[in-house]
Structures are given as structure tokens and as C-alpha cells.
Amino acid sequence: MTSAILEKVYTIKTLNDLSKSGFNVFSDNYKFDNEIDNPDAILLRSFNMHDGDFGDALKAIARAGAGVNNIPVDKFTEKGVVVFNTPGANANAVKELVLTTLMASSRNLFAGIEWTKTLTADGEKVPKLVEAGKKQFVGKEIKGKTLGVIGLGAVGALVANDALNLDMNVIGFDPFMSVDTAWNLSSNVQRAITLEELYANCDFITVHVPFTDETGGMFNEDIFKIMKPGVHILNFSRGELVNEKDIEVALKEGKVGKYITDFPNENILNMENVIPIPHLGASTKESEENCAIMAARQIKDFLETGNIKNSVNFPRIALPYSGKRRLTVFHKNVPNMVGQITLVLSEFNLNIADMVNRSRGEYAYTMVDIEDNVNGDVIPSLEEKVNQIPGIVILRII
Structure with missing residues (x-):
């Protein structure tokens, strides 16, 4: 049981380098010190806080990003420390990468580029080799194909809406969809009552849900049997959503045509028909600025007024x-x-x-x-x- 009266000067500790745009949110009565042992608040991205001790004055933590697995949320909840994240701040960046890899994988663009790099003949012969070998990379257009979107939050809703604009059919599944998302989601997105319905009818499936006990390994052998042969699965949420042993078999047997993941590891890199992305989902300058500004505003509002938005452990x-x-x-x-x-x-x-x-x-x-x-x-x-x-x-x- 503790108490604290806010001082006129608040101390903010930054555990990662953040966009300068975030610091512009604060007024002159905020001081930043990376070495302070007992700050009022902490701003971070991916720094691991599980083993640290950050002092009794700590009132708030803001993660410039959506995931908070690098923060011991339960421990801070018991101490009365509010933990913020920034859902939606990087949504456009992730959406763009999802749609980019969706189209590129359907056209076999990645494999074609890698093959072209291996052509070492004289310059005048390379065009002939390209023309002779390009047939092996014939792909498919996404127009008229069906995309399944699991999770219609900030990212999923943007993906669904823009896929419609690319003349795709879109089926969405999200039993916990918020009212705000419902307002922003196109009425042309078809609603799947069950995941099995979505799995059975989609040429592409993209997943945008958090990793929990319920979602861990949700893509597994039993599910792959339901899907259309050759389906492309895009995972820009968490690697643990996919059972790696099961998807390796599904890829070899052609049940899954391609697996695009933003979370490569040693196992994934050794699998055929995997497109490993080096965790670039939110890696844009615009996204980093948006996340930093949103995190800073939440910290400032909480310290000065006590109001809470986008907390993972306190009520809104x-x-x-x-x-x-x-x-x-x-x-x-x-x-x-x-x-x-x-x-x-x-x-x-x-x-x-x-x-x-x-x-x-x-x-x-x-x-x-x-x-x-x-x-x-x-x-x-x-x-x-x-x-x-x-x-x-x-x-x-x-």
C-alpha cells in the first residue's frame, strides 16, 4: 500500500531510443534521464523489464508498440503501476507489409528474385536465361481470390478494407470485435460464424490476434486438413500461433502453399516454401513516430489528470x-x-x-x-x- 503526490517536475526514464517526435509532446516540467533509478514513468519499445528494479516512485509504463511480453505486467499491476501500449499506431505499417507480401507471394516474386541473382552469365546472355527460366515462377493474381482475416482489430480491419479495394473477396472472423472497429469495417466484409468456415473457404489467410493460451498453436495439423489445398498463411502477429512441426509437414505435402511469417527462427528457415520476414511489420519511420507520440501522450495525460486509455492492466x-x-x-x-x-x-x-x-x-x-x-x-x-x-x-x- 503506497501513495504519491505528483511533483511539478516529472522524471521519465527511456529504456530504448524513441522518435524525437514523442518527446515534443512533453512540456518543460518533464525531465528525461536514462540513468535515473526512481522515475515517475518509463518509455520503451522492446527492452526486457522482467529482471529489473525500477523504484517505488514508478507510476506508469508506456510501450511504443502493441505487444507487452517484454514487461512483467502482473508484477506491476500488484504495485499499482499502469502499463500502456499503443494499439493502432503501427497498424498502417503492418497492413502495407501484409498486402505487399500477399501479392508478392502469390506471384512467386521472392523466389524469382533469388533465382535471378544466381544468373552469372555474361550480361548479353542474362536476358535469354531470364526468358527461358521465368516460366517456373508463373504465379496467380489476387483479384477474385478470397482472403480470410482472423482478428478485426486495428490492423485486421485495415487489411480487410484494402483487400476489398483490390477486388478480393474478404471473410472476417472476430467474436470480440469492438464497436469502434465495427464502424470502420466495410459492410462488404463477409462474416464467418466459425473459424472452420473461414478456413475452408479462403485462398489466403492472415491472422491478427494476440498470443494467449487459447490462440497458441491455433494453426495445426487438424486445421490444415480443413483448409483449401495450397492456401497461403500470413502471420504478422506472433510466431507461437503456428505449430511449427505441423506446418512443416503441411508445406511438404502442399496442403499449405506458402507460409509468410514476420517471426523467423532456426526451424522456420530450414522449411520449404517459407517466406521469412525479419520482423519488419512496424519498422517504418512513420510507425515509430506514431508509436512514440501515442505513448508519450498517454503518459502525460495519466500523470497530469489520472485519465487512462489503452492500458493492458488498468480499466479505460x-x-x-x-x-x-x-x-x-x-x-x-x-x-x-x-x-x-x-x-x-x-x-x-x-x-x-x-x-x-x-x-x-x-x-x-x-x-x-x-x-x-x-x-x-x-x-x-x-x-x-x-x-x-x-x-x-x-x-x-x-
């Missing part, structure tokens, strides 16, 4: 900030917690101007704006009283 919550004294309380999601907090405020004769509470699993987050001017001398006593409530994880007074 927002309350317009009017400059009044604000209590933000991260606590166990148990009955009568809000009542106990408001009771303490009444004991100090403090009137509530506004309040919001949201829960997420075992935890909840409450923000309370106080109508009255709160004398600084009262704050320590108020903090102490609130922290005596069983189940309080961390209290901040802004």
Missing part, C-alpha cells in the same frame, strides 16, 4: 479535468470500496464535485474530484486515512 477511464484537487485510487475490486472512500472525504468535510469508477477483473480504479480547495496541510492526513482502507493498492492526489 476518463474524467474531464477542471484543475480541482483529484484523488485517483487503484484498489481491489471489492464491495463498498467507493463508499469507504467517500466516507473518508466526508470526515474531512470535503464535497465531491465529480466521480467515476471502473473495474477490470480483480482490480478497479476510482477518480474523485473535490469541490473545495484542499489545504496542503490536510493532504497527508487524507492520504493516511484513505490508505487505511483494506484493499487500497495506490493512492495519488493530483
